[in-house]
Each structure stands twice: as C-alpha cells, then as structure tokens.
Amino acid sequence: MTDQKTATASTSVSAQTDQTLSGAEMVIRALVDQGVEVMFGYPGGAVLPIYDALFQDNETFGPRLRHILVRHEQGAAHAAEGYARSTGKPGVVLVTSGPGATNVVTGIVDALMDSIPMVVLTGQVPTHLIGTDAFQEADTVGITRSCTKHNYLVKDIRDLPRILHEAFHIATSGRPGPVLIDIPKDVQFARGRYEGPDEVIFGHGYNPRTKGDPGRIAEAARLIAGARRPIFYTGGGVINAGPEASTLLRQLAAMTGAPVTSTLMGLGAFPAADPAWLGMLGMHGTFEANNAMHDCDVMVCVGARFDDRVTGRLDAFSPGSKKIHIDIDASSINKNVRVDVGIVGDAGSVLADLIEAWKAGGHEPNRQALDDWWRQIDNWRARQCLSYRTGDKVIKPQQAIERLYALTKDRDTYITTEVGQHQMWAAQFYRFQEPNRWMTSGGLGTMGYGLPAAVGVQLAHPGSLVIDIAGEASIQMMTQELSTAVQYDLPVKVFILNNEWMGMVRQWQQLLHGERYSHSYSASLPDFVKLAEAYGAVGIRCSDPAELDAKILEMIDSPRPVIFDCRVEKSENCLPMIPSGKAHNEMILPDDARDIGSIIGESGRGLV
Amino acid sequence: MAQPTPPASAYDLAHKTEVESLATFALLVDNEAGVLHRVVGLFAARGYNIESLTVAETDRRAHTSRITVVTRGAPHVLDQIEAQLQKVVSVRRVQDVTRDPNGVERELALVKVRGTGGDRVEALRVSDIFRAKVIDTTSESFVFEITGAPTKIDSFVELMRPLGLVELSRTGVLSIERGPEAM
Numbered sequence: 001m002t003d004q005k006t007a008t009a010s011t012s013v014s015a016q017t018d019q020t021l022s023g024a025e026m027v028i029r030a031l032v033d034q035g036v037e038v039m040f041g042y043p044g045g046a047v048l049p050i051y052d053a054l055f056q057d058n059e060t061f062g063p064r065l066r067h068i069l070v071r072h073e074q075g076a077a078h079a080a081e082g083y084a085r086s087t088g089k090p091g092v093v094l095v096t097s098g099p100g101a102t103n104v105v106t107g108i109v110d111a112l113m114d115s116i117p118m119v120v121l122t123g124q125v126p127t128h129l130i131g132t133d134a135f136q137e138a139d140t141v142g143i144t145r146s147c148t149k150h151n152y153l154v155k156d157i158r159d160l161p162r163i164l165h166e167a168f169h170i171a172t173s174g175r176p177g178p179v180l181i182d183i184p185k186d187v188q189f190a191r192g193r194y195e196g197p198d199e200v201i202f203g204h205g206y207n208p209r210t211k212g213d214p215g216r217i218a219e220a221a222r223l224i225a226g227a228r229r230p231i232f233y234t235g236g237g238v239i240n241a242g243p244e245a246s247t248l249l250r251q252l253a254a255m256t257g258a259p260v261t262s263t264l265m266g267l268g269a270f271p272a273a274d275p276a277w278l279g280m281l282g283m284h285g286t287f288e289a290n291n292a293m294h295d296c297d298v299m300v301c302v303g304a305r306f307d308d309r310v311t312g313r314l315d316a317f318s319p320g321s322k323k324i325h326i327d328i329d330a331s332s333i334n335k336n337v338r339v340d341v342g343i344v345g346d347a348g349s350v351l352a353d354l355i356e357a358w359k360a361g362g363h364e365p366n367r368q369a370l371d372d373w374w375r376q377i378d379n380w381r382a383r384q385c386l387s388y389r390t391g392d393k394v395i396k397p398q399q400a401i402e403r404l405y406a407l408t409k410d411r412d413t414y415i416t417t418e419v420g421q422h423q424m425w426a427a428q429f430y431r432f433q434e435p436n437r438w439m440t441s442g443g444l445g446t447m448g449y450g451l452p453a454a455v456g457v458q459l460a461h462p463g464s465l466v467i468d469i470a471g472e473a474s475i476q477m478m479t480q481e482l483s484t485a486v487q488y489d490l491p492v493k494v495f496i497l498n499n500e501w502m503g504m505v506r507q508w509q510q511l512l513h514g515e516r517y518s519h520s521y522s523a524s525l526p527d528f529v530k531l532a533e534a535y536g537a538v539g540i541r542c543s544d545p546a547e548l549d550a551k552i553l554e555m556i557d558s559p560r561p562v563i564f565d566c567r568v569e570k571s572e573n574c575l576p577m578i579p580s581g582k583a584h585n586e587m588i589l590p591d592d593a594r595d596i597g598s599i600i601g602e603s604g605r606g607l608v
Numbered sequence: 609m610a611q612p613t614p615p616a617s618a619y620d621l622a623h624k625t626e627v628e629s630l631a632t633f634a635l636l637v638d639n640e641a642g643v644l645h646r647v648v649g650l651f652a653a654r655g656y657n658i659e660s661l662t663v664a665e666t667d668r669r670a671h672t673s674r675i676t677v678v679t680r681g682a683p684h685v686l687d688q689i690e691a692q693l694q695k696v697v698s699v700r701r702v703q704d705v706t707r708d709p710n711g712v713e714r715e716l717a718l719v720k721v722r723g724t725g726g727d728r729v730e731a732l733r734v735s736d737i738f739r740a741k742v743i744d745t746t747s748e749s750f751v752f753e754i755t756g757a758p759t760k761i762d763s764f765v766e767l768m769r770p771l772g773l774v775e776l777s778r779t780g781v782l783s784i785e786r787g788p789e790a791m
Contacts, residue, residue: 141642142642142645145642146649146650149697150697150698153642203638204638204697205700205701330694330695331692331695334688335688
C-alpha cells in the first residue's frame with residue numbers, strides 16, 4: 001500500500017502538501033478538503049493535539065472550520081445528525097477517548113438506524129498503551145464495530161489520510177451511515193505526508209450499486225400500469241436521495257394517479273397539501289393510509305424497509321398485493337416482507353428510470369379502476385381518524401401542534417422532535433410540504449434527540465425557524481444542550497407538550513398492563529420557565545387554550561432560544577393506533593377507544 | 609432466490625414450515641484487525657448460527673483472507689445472511705458454495721483413538737478404508753489424519769467411537785469452486 005502511495009505522489013494539490021503534517025493537522029486539513037464547515041465536539045486528553053491544530057487553523061485561516069462545543073458527547077452526535085438531515089451533508093463529531101467515545105455511542109446507533117451520514121473522530125490512548133487499561137482507554141472500535149457502517153483504528157500515520165477520506169466516502173455513499181475513526185494520541189503527533197481526497201487509493205472493495213436493473217424497472221412500470229388499487233409507500237431513502245428524488249416522486253405519483261403514504265422518516269418527500277397524500281402509515285398512521293396499504297393490489301415501496309412499526313402483524317400485511325421494493329440496500333429487500341420485484345438502487349436514480357420506463361412503455365393508468373379506488377379511500381378518510389375534542393379549559397396536545405403548524409407554515413421552518421406521544425402527534429398534525437424539514441429519531445427512538453438535533457439544524461440554517469417539539473420527559477435527557485444554543489446564539493425553540501407523564505409509556509401501561517402506571521409519572525418536574533431563564537434563554541408557559549396563539553407567536557418572534565412549557569391534557573392517548581399483533585385493518589380509532597385494553601390479545605402483549 | 613417467488617402473499621411468511629438447510633459461504637475479506645469480529649459479530653447480532661468457521665490469510669500481497677463459514681437456515685434467511693455479509697465494507701466477495709453446483713467442500717480432522725488388541729487392529733483397518741493417515745502412534749493409541757467431505761469425517765468418527773475414540777479436532781469446512789475461474 002505504501003509503495004502505491006509513493007507512486008501516486010501528485011503535485012495537483014497546493015504546495016502545502018509537500019511538507020509533512022502532523023496527524024492532528026491532517027485531520028483538520030482533511031475535514032477542510034472534504035468541505036466540512038461545522039463539527040460538533042468536546043475536548044479531552046486524547047484529542048488535545050487535534051484541538052490544538054484546530055486552534056491554529058482558525059488563527060491562520062479564520063473560522064473556515066467551525067467547532068461547536070456541546071455539553072455532552074451524545075448531544076454532539078445528535079447535533080451532527082440534525083445538521084446532516086437538514087442539509088444532506090455529512091455530520092462530523094470530534095470527541096475524546098474513553099467516556100467521550102462511549103457517550104457518543106447512542107448517537108452513532110441512532111444514525112445507523114436512520115441512515116444518517118456521519119463521521120465520528122475519537123481520540124485514543126497512545127498505541128503503546130492500548131490494551132493496558134490506561135486512563136480513559138476504551139475499546140472504541142470494538143464497542144462501535146456493530147453500530148457503525150464501518151470503523152477504523154489508525155495505527156500508522158501513513159494510513160491516516162486514506163482513512164480520513166475513505167470514511168467520508170463510505171459515510172455518504174450507498175446507504176448512508178456513521179463511520180468512526182479512532183486515532184491514538186501518538187498518531188496525532190506523528191508526522192507524515194498528507195494526501196488529498198483525489199490522491200488517496202481506497203483500501204476496500206466498497207462500491208455500492210446506485211443504478212437499478214432496467215429489466216426490473218420496466219417490469220415495475222408494467223405492474224403499476226396494470227394496477228387497479230396502487231399505492232406508493234415511501235420512506236427516508238427518498239429524503240436521503242436528495243431533493244430531486246422528492247420531485248421525481250411527485251411526478252411519478254401524478255403520472256400514475258396513485259395515492260402516497262410515507263413512513264415517519266419519509267415525511268416531507270411528498271407534500272401533505274397534495275390531494276394524493278394519505279398521511280403517515282403504521283402504528284400511529286392514518287386510517288386511510290393503513291387500510292389502503294392493506295387493500296392495495298400493487299404496492300410500490302420506495303426507500304423504506306418494512307419496519308415492524310409500519311407492517312403491524314406481518315402475516316396479515318397487505319395480503320393481496322404485488323410488491324415492488326426500491327432500496328439502495330440489497331439486504332433490505334426480502335428481509336421482513338417478501339416482494340415480487342426488488343430493485344437495488346438509489347431512490348432518485350430508480351425513480352427517474354421508472355418515469356422513463358413508464359413513458360417508453362406508453363403506459364396509462366386505469367382511470368376507471370382508480371376512480372373506484374379513490375372513492376374507497378374517500379370513505380376511509382370520512383372516518384376522520386385524527387379527530388379530537390377541544391375544550392376551553394385545557395389545551396389538547398393535538399390542538400397545540402395544529403396551532404403551531406398554522407402559525408409557522410408560512411415561515412421557513414424546520415421541526416425536530418424527541419420520542420414519544422408528542423413525536424407521533426407532530427408526525428400526524430404537522431403537515432410537511434418539503435423534504436429535509438423534519439428531523440426525528442425513527443429507528444432507534446432516542447429520547448433526547450430533538451434539542452441537540454435542533455442545534456445542528458439551526459447552525460446549518462441560521463435564519464430559519466427551528467422548533468424542537470418535545471415532551472417534558474424527553475427534554476430532560478438533553479436539556480444541557482440549551483447551554484450550547486445560548487453560547488452560539490442559536491434561537492432554537494423547544495416546544496414542550498407537558499402532560500407530566502412519559503405519555504407513550506403511560507398509554508401502553510393503560511392498554512396492556514391493567515392501568516398499573518409503574519414509574520411513568522414525571523414527578524419533581526423542573527419549572528421550565530425558570531430553567532430557561534437559568535440558561536439565559538426565554539421561558540414561556542401556557543395552559544389556557546385562549547392564550548395559545550399569542551404565546552406561540554411570542555415564541556416565534558423571540559430572537560433568542562425559548563423553552564415553551566405548553567401544559568396539555570394529561571391523559572390524552574395517541575390515536576389512531578394499530579395495537580401490537582394486529583393488522584393494518586384492525587386499527588383503534590378515537591371514537592371506539594373506550595375499552596382499549598381488551599382489544600390487544602395475549603400474544604400482542606409480548607410484542608413491543 | 610433459487611426459484612421464482614410465488615404470488616406475493618405475506619400470509620405465507622410467518623409460517624414456520626420452511627425447511628432449514630446447511631449452507632457454506634466462502635468470503636474473501638480484507639486482512640485487517642477486527643475483520644473476523646465483523647463477520648462473527650454479524651452472525652451473533654442477527655441470531656444466525658455458525659456451525660463451523662475457518663479463516664486464514666490467502667493472499668499476502670493483496671492483504672486478503674478467506675473465511676469459510678457453515679451456517680443453517682431457511683432459504684430466505686440464507687439470502688438475508690448473504691446480503692448482510694455483502695454489506696460489510698471489509699468483505700470483498702461472498703460465494704454461496706452450497707447452492708453452487710461446482711462447489712467443493714473439504715475438511716480435515718485429527719482423531720485420537722485409544723485401545724489395544726482387536727479394537728486397535730480394527731481401528732487401523734477402518735482408517736485404511738477411509739484413507740486416513742496415521743501421524744502418531746504409541747503402544748495403546750493412534751492419531752489419524754483424515755481429509756474429506758464433512759459427512760465422510762462424520763462417518764469415520766462414528767466408526768471410531770466404539771473403538772476407543774478419545775479426542776477429536778476438526779478444521780471446519782474449506783471450499784473452492786471446480787473449474788478454471790477464481791472467486
């Protein structure tokens with residue numbers, strides 16, 4: 001490998017490459033060469049050389065590479081995720097060895113589950129101390145091997161430039177994901193020859209396939225054209241494929257006349273204002289989306305992975321349909337649900353080819369059958385599965401989201417969430433029209449995701465309105481990141497639906513565990529207004545429906561970070577719901593939710 | 609998939625009637641620290657069985673090793689294992705040897721048999737039939753070296769058991785494809 005590198009020594013990069021760099025300087029140089037503008041991190045003993053190189057780079061070149069000091073390493077990872085999801089660029093994290101690395105693990109798994117491009121740099125004890133249980137030593141590559149797309153321990157300075165650039169390539173291509181580089185302190189001090197992104201020779205046979213098979217795409221076009229009850233089931237893959245993919249999805253849906261539903265991760269790829277939009281599907285999806293999934297005859301899954309939250313009971317999942325599955329990850333196809341036409345490729349590329357194949361085949365949708373299909377869908381819509389009752393005494397959580405949407409929809413708004421009931425209500429009631437506007441922890445379901453993610457989003461979009469829709473329990477897992485927001489003048493808004501309960505846990509205990517509310521009440525809640533003020537942010541409280549709009553506007557118009565303590569109905573359940581172990585056409589709707597506990601069978605109780 | 613998929617009804621899926629079979633995967637991997645853990649960890653994390661595993665560097669210049677792993681599962685599980693293995697960045701190539709009609713599988717075993725008198729004579733006679741080699745002997749024991757398909761080794765071991773089998777060491781399966789093409 002070394003011989004090859006010498007052979008490719010290039011003069012194409014500026015004169016700086018002629019001189020040797022320290023490993024720490026190479027890290028900074030590689031980040032700049034990769035176009036990184038912002039990274040999130042926390043210093044410590046094993047990364048001090050990199051922080052020193054960063055300091056010197058900023059002295060020399062100004063803040064071409066900004067470092068955002070978080071308050072906990074997990075926050076750095078989530079901030080990087082928020083940055084990545086809202087921009088399409090990789091998020092970068094820099095943390096120290098030992099606890100720095102272990103604290104970042106939750107964020108790495110989160111990024112792996114939701115296919116977020118992320119490069120994590122961790123310091124490590126010097127190579128001669130590895131294996132001696134040295135201070136702040138942890139087997140970081142061992143710990144993260146199964147939760148990264150790929151990871152490296154750099155033992156030789158000669159490998160560092162290649163690994164740095166390779167990490168970005170792997171993180172951002174194919175199915176995106178987190179890549180970790182563990183750099184021992186002696187390697188950070190060692191000097192060597194730096195090589196730019198175009199000079200290095202990758203050491204792996206990694207070469208993901210992005211172009212779909214033309215034969216299968218043509219077959220898919222034929223299947224869709226022959227459909228009487230087609231549906232598009234789209235996911236985060238459409239968002240990851242870039243904004244063009246969302247445009248192509250809109251075109252294809254219009255051409256085929258088929259309705260569109262989406263997973264939690266895919267919200268925004270298709271505009272909620274479009275008449276063909278059915279809302280989210282799955283456990284807390286709409287009645288119309290889930291029934292249409294159950295009764296369709298041709299299902300086109302684009303960039304989604306038949307997650308258990310989506311399919312419900314697998315052996316009753318859309319029993320009568322032919323299934324087309326477009327996914328960049330070959331292992332997603334036929335993993336949970338067997339499909340008829342599997343197409344491995346990038347969602348954008350395959351959608352473009354599918355549109356071409358549709359035109360080339362001279363296909364036309366079956367208008368008459370589609371009319372019947374839409375009539376059926378309208379019947380399901382008429383059930384108004386998201387309906388809820390409001391009163392003049394208490395704010396309903398759904399109402400709070402609807403008002404938030406109404407008052408922010410004409411602005412340049414980005415939404416992040418924590419995990420739980422508030423997240424599902426946000427998904428149901430906030431109507432996304434564009435991709436990259438919705439950041440949530442889908443696969444891993446990480447409470448504490450939303451505030452740091454909002455910090456990352458706000459950094460990428462300084463003039464935009466960034467709101468973390470939160471619960472009073474989730475927010476306490478990462479409250480400290482408010483300090484980061486204040487330090488960097490990031491006016492993120494934390495909109496807490498405060499019902500004093502871990503609402504989703506309470507709901508499941510009500511449904512499945514005989515209303516025995518074991519440890520789900522949030523006792524000793526902080527005064528969120530004072531908490532905000534203690535951090536130097538603005539605190540707002542609202543419990544009166546009549547004041548809701550005015551206070552939301554006060555929050556939006558504040559130029560500073562805000563915690564909004566929205567006191568809502570305490571016992572509201574998140575509905576509709578497909579209970580565990582049930583099929584898509586066995587939903588609980590708000591108007592028949594009297595005796596929910598009896599609906600879930602013994603086997604369903606064992607499921608999650 | 610070996611056969612065209614039947615009309616897609618997901619109702620077929622959860623039925624546990626699918627027959628499990630043994631499968632041998634040959635992997636060409638980058639020879640670097642932790643690569644075996646990536647493969648083994650994948651099996652452990654996703655609940656797949658490993659029946660046998662062999663690994664050694666096979667090309668020093670290209671820095672590649674070959675891993676041969678024998679596993680068991682229903683056809684769609686085996687497809688999933690293959691797809692998951694292909695996702696590992698350090699894995700260069702995956703071959704399903706079992707489903708390849710040109711696949712050849714061999715295993716080597718060292719078998720220690722202890723006995724005297726008639727049993728000892730019989731052990732030597734059987735080893736001759738199986739073309740096993742005697743690589744060590746004392747007045748009351750033999751160590752045999754035997755090579756062949758895993759089933760052949762199984763039969764040999766069963767025959768040695770009543771004759772005083774005391775210890776067995778197997779390499780696990782190795783595989784290669786017949787014909788001039790390389791993996």
